[in-house]
Amino acid sequence: xxxxxxxxxxxxxxxxxxxxxxxxxxxxxxxxxxxxxxxxxxxxxxxxxxxxxxxxxxxxxxxxxxxxxxxxxxxxxxxxxxxxxxxxxxxxxxxxxxxxxxxxxxxxxxxxxxxxxxxxxxxxxxxxxxxxxxxxxxxxxxxxxxxxxxxxxxxxxxxxxxxxxxxxxxxxxxxxxxxxxxxxxxxxxxxxxxxxxxxxx
Amino acid sequence: xxxxxxxxxxxxxxxxxxxxxxxxxxxxxxxxxxxxxxxxxxxxxxxxxxxxxxxxxxxxxxxxxxxxxxxxxxxxxxxxxxxxxxxxxxxxxxxxxxxxxxxxxxxxxxxxxxxxxxxxxxxxxxxxxxxxxxxxxxxxxxxxxxxxxxxxxxxxxxxxxxxxxxxxxxxxxxxxxxxxxxxxxxxxxxxxxxxxxxxxxxxxxxxxxxxxxxxxxxxxxxxxxxxxxxxxxxxxxxxxxxxxxxxxxxxxxxxxxxxxxxxxxxxxxxxxxxxxxxxxxxxxxxxxxxxxxxxxxxxxxxxxxxxxxxxxxxxxxxxxxxxxxxxxxxxxxxxxxxxxxxxxxxxxxxxxxxxxxxxxxxxxxxxxxxxxxxxxxxxxxxxxxxxxxxxxxxxxxxxxxxxxxxxxxxxxxxxxxxxxxxxxxxxxxxxxxxxxxxxxxxxxxxxxxxxxxxxxxxxxxxxxxxxxx
Numbered sequence: 054x055x056x057x058x059x060x061x062x063x064x065x066x067x068x069x070x071x072x073x074x075x076x077x078x079x080x081x082x083x084x085x086x087x088x089x090x091x092x093x094x095x096x097x098x099x100x101x102x103x104x105x106x107x108x109x110x111x112x113x114x115x116x117x118x119x120x121x122x123x124x125x126x127x128x129x130x131x132x133x134x135x136x137x138x139x140x141x142x143x144x145x146x147x148x149x150x151x152x153x154x155x156x157x158x159x160x161x162x163x164x165x166x167x168x169x170x171x172x173x174x175x176x177x178x179x180x181x182x183x184x185x186x187x188x189x190x191x192x193x194x195x196x197x198x199x200x201x202x203x204x205x206x207x208x209x210x211x212x213x214x215x216x217x218x219x220x221x222x223x224x225x226x227x228x229x230x231x232x233x234x235x236x237x238x239x240x241x242x243x244x245x246x247x248x249x250x251x252x253x254x
Numbered sequence: 255x256x257x258x259x260x261x262x263x264x265x266x267x268x269x270x271x272x273x274x275x276x277x278x279x280x281x282x283x284x285x286x287x288x289x290x291x292x293x294x295x296x297x298x299x300x301x302x303x304x305x306x307x308x309x310x311x312x313x314x315x316x317x318x319x320x321x322x323x324x325x326x327x328x329x330x331x332x333x334x335x336x337x338x339x340x341x342x343x344x345x346x347x348x349x350x351x352x353x354x355x356x357x358x359x360x361x362x363x364x365x366x367x368x369x370x371x372x373x374x375x376x377x378x379x380x381x382x383x384x385x386x387x388x389x390x391x392x393x394x395x396x397x398x399x400x401x402x403x404x405x406x407x408x409x410x411x412x413x414x415x416x417x418x419x420x421x422x423x424x425x426x427x428x429x430x431x432x433x434x435x436x437x438x439x440x441x442x443x444x445x446x447x448x449x450x451x452x453x454x455x456x457x458x459x460x461x462x463x464x465x466x467x468x469x470x471x472x473x474x475x476x477x478x479x480x481x482x483x484x485x486x487x488x489x490x491x492x493x494x495x496x497x498x499x500x501x502x503x504x505x506x507x508x509x510x511x512x513x514x515x516x517x518x519x520x521x522x523x524x525x526x527x528x529x530x531x532x533x534x535x536x537x538x539x540x541x542x543x544x545x546x547x548x549x550x551x552x553x554x555x556x557x558x559x560x561x562x563x564x565x566x567x568x569x570x571x572x573x574x575x576x577x578x579x580x581x582x583x584x585x586x587x588x589x590x591x592x593x594x595x596x597x598x599x600x601x602x603x604x605x606x607x608x609x610x611x612x613x614x615x616x617x618x619x620x621x622x623x624x625x626x627x628x629x630x631x632x633x634x635x636x637x638x639x640x641x642x643x644x645x646x647x648x649x650x651x652x653x654x655x656x657x658x659x660x661x662x663x664x665x666x667x668x669x670x671x672x673x674x675x676x677x678x679x680x681x682x683x684x685x686x687x688x689x690x691x692x693x694x695x696x697x698x699x700x701x702x703x704x705x706x707x708x709x710x711x712x713x714x715x716x717x718x719x720x721x722x723x
Contacts, residue, residue: 070570071570071571071574072567072568072570073447073448073547073571075547075683075685077683077685077686077687077688078685078686078687081665081687081692082317082664082665082666082690083665083666083690085289085666086289086318086330086332086333086336086666087332088292088293088296088335088336088339089292089293089296090293090400100687100692105692105693129448129567130447130448130451130481133447133448133481133547134383134478134479134683134685135382135383135664135683136290136381136382136383136385136397136398136399136478137289137290137399138290138293138381138399138400138401139400141399156448156451157451158448158451158481159452159483160383160397160398160399160478160483163398163399163402164399164400164401164402167401167402168401216415218274218275218276218415219274221273221274221275222274222276225273225274227273227274229401230272230276230405230412230413231301231401231404231405231408231409233272233273233413234272234278234405234408234409234411234412234413235408235409237269237278237411238306238409240269240270241269241278241306241409241411244267244268244269244280245280245307245410247266248266248267248280248282249511249512249515250282250283250373250376251307251310
């Protein structure tokens with residue numbers, strides 16, 4: 054499986070402020086009653102964006118000027134809570150191609166990388182500065198350069214990092230591990246053969 | 255060199271280093287349920303792959319199962335489609351399914367231990383973040399996403415990075431009326447909801463040594479709420495006694511060898527840790543949440559915090575929480591009116607939880623106007639509880655006695671909050687909207703505190719209601 058080598062993401066951004074934004078907020082559980090991920094995009098942040106009567110609540114994703122954003126910016130511990138891959142799937146299908154936050158919950162992070170959606174860490178003040186640029190000009194183009202480890206927008210740039218393994222996986226086009234995992238079936242059987250509970254089964 | 259349990263289990267299950275530096279780790283036991291597996295089976299089909307070790311995957315149905323009207327087809331066509339899809343997938347790929355008619359269905363994290371599938375020194379994965387529960391047996395257990403469910407089905411392995419290990423010691427004796435749930439809520443309150451990112455939590459100390467196996471499960475269950483994907487307790491006689499005689503536990507002739515092997519996985523006494531934190535059991539009181547994440551917690555006799563007294567980084571979330579919860583800062587949380595009381599979930603839906611609560615509610619009545627439900631974590635728990643007369647005690651007290659499932663822990667089945675209802679809940683998450691109503695309010699607490707709330711109609715101190723001294 055040849056996957057795209059993801060070295061750069063360029064596009065517009067939207068800032069959704071908040072700490073500890075959990076995956077229940079990103080995709081409420083009732084929308085997980087499905088047997089495919091198709092169509093999840095429209096339910097991203099659903100209860101944050103819409104009231105019970107369907108009317109729109111004030112939310113950055115409801116603002117016309119941010120439509121088409123590829124970058125989602127947020128606070129710390131983004132994606133905490135449930136392991137549901139439905140959360141990054143919903144963001145990806147909504148149109149996001151990268152998430153920038155102060156830190157990420159681990160399972161969300163791994164799920165996102167597997168989809169080829171980089172999650173880059175930036176400092177609090179830098180995120181605020183970048184959010185300020187977006188606010189003053191939503192059409193501004195942001196570039197995440199994974200090799201350089203930075204985000205540029207207008208004439209500013211900010212350090213933006215991923216752990217080395219995730220960066221390597223993305224830039225080498227190995228972000229979905231399945232092909233690598235399938236290569237070593239003999240070794241898998243060897244290791245399993247040494248474990249008593251595999252023999253018993 | 256001395257090693258932690260994590261080191262030993264990791265070593266025994268390492269297949270190889272992958273080109274990007276991750277470890278390809280063998281997953282000994284794979285647990286699946288209806289919500290996060292159908293897409294994974296779809297991906298397998300798309301790729302033309304088979305399940306490599308079908309005998310090492312076990313399925314149950316829990317999230318979408320109604321706890322009252324359980325006849326099929328379910329009234330919710332989407333839920334019905336999901337159970338049918340799981341049945342078809344298990345049939346096609348030859349996977350053991352603890353389905354509704356088997357009498358062994360239940361929440362995946364209750365079924366695994368109850369069947370003796372969860373064992374020390376093993377690796378376990380499940381498409382559910384509360385998989386950390388199984389760490390109570392000295393297993394390394396990961397919550398995973400759906401693509402990784404596919405990886406485990408196809409290869410029985412995943413690409414992972416070895417976490418650091420933080421030893422979390424709790425020593426001493428818990429005061430009467432203080433339970434394992436209070437211990438983990440306290441740990442999360444002190445270490446933060448993101449404090450565990452990058453770490454596995456190894457819980458130990460005399461409090462854990464003296465805990466029952468089910469108490470250890472309650473603590474490990476909520477590791478992820480503190481940001482730690484993995485949490486575990488070293489296996490000991492308590493663990494082995496719990497497992498003995500269970501359907502999938504080693505049989506008599508293999509038992510001694512299994513115990514010796516399991517014991518060898520425990521962290522060496524001189525193992526070194528990346529971090530160590532210490533708590534005293536005596537410092538922990540009945541703990542409940544006041545906000546919208548499990549770290550926003552206080553003792554029952556404390557006041558709801560004012561944002562100004564919190565560290566600056568926590569203030570915005572605190573403001574948001576106070577608005578959502580409709581609580582007054584600086585005022586007691588005690589006396590807050592409760593609409594719903596939920597006793598159940600993979601955190602606190604085990605037999606010991608129900609037994610302990612039944613002891614106190616016997617002969618008493620749920621307050622008029624409170625909807626109180628008891629949801630056993632599995633059909634196995636339910637059957638024993640009924641035999642013991644617990645169901646009758648709960649029914650007599652005005653609780654609804656339901657069928658096994660995730661129920662009101664999350665809004666994926668008919669058990670949901672309505673509007674702004676406030677729920678005293680023995681579950682694990684108080685996120686906005688978690689219990690099915692976007693404006694619903696969740697207050698996490700121990701089962702005994704849920705019972706006290708049910709009986710009085712307000713958030714209250716169970717020690718006073720039940721005269722626990």
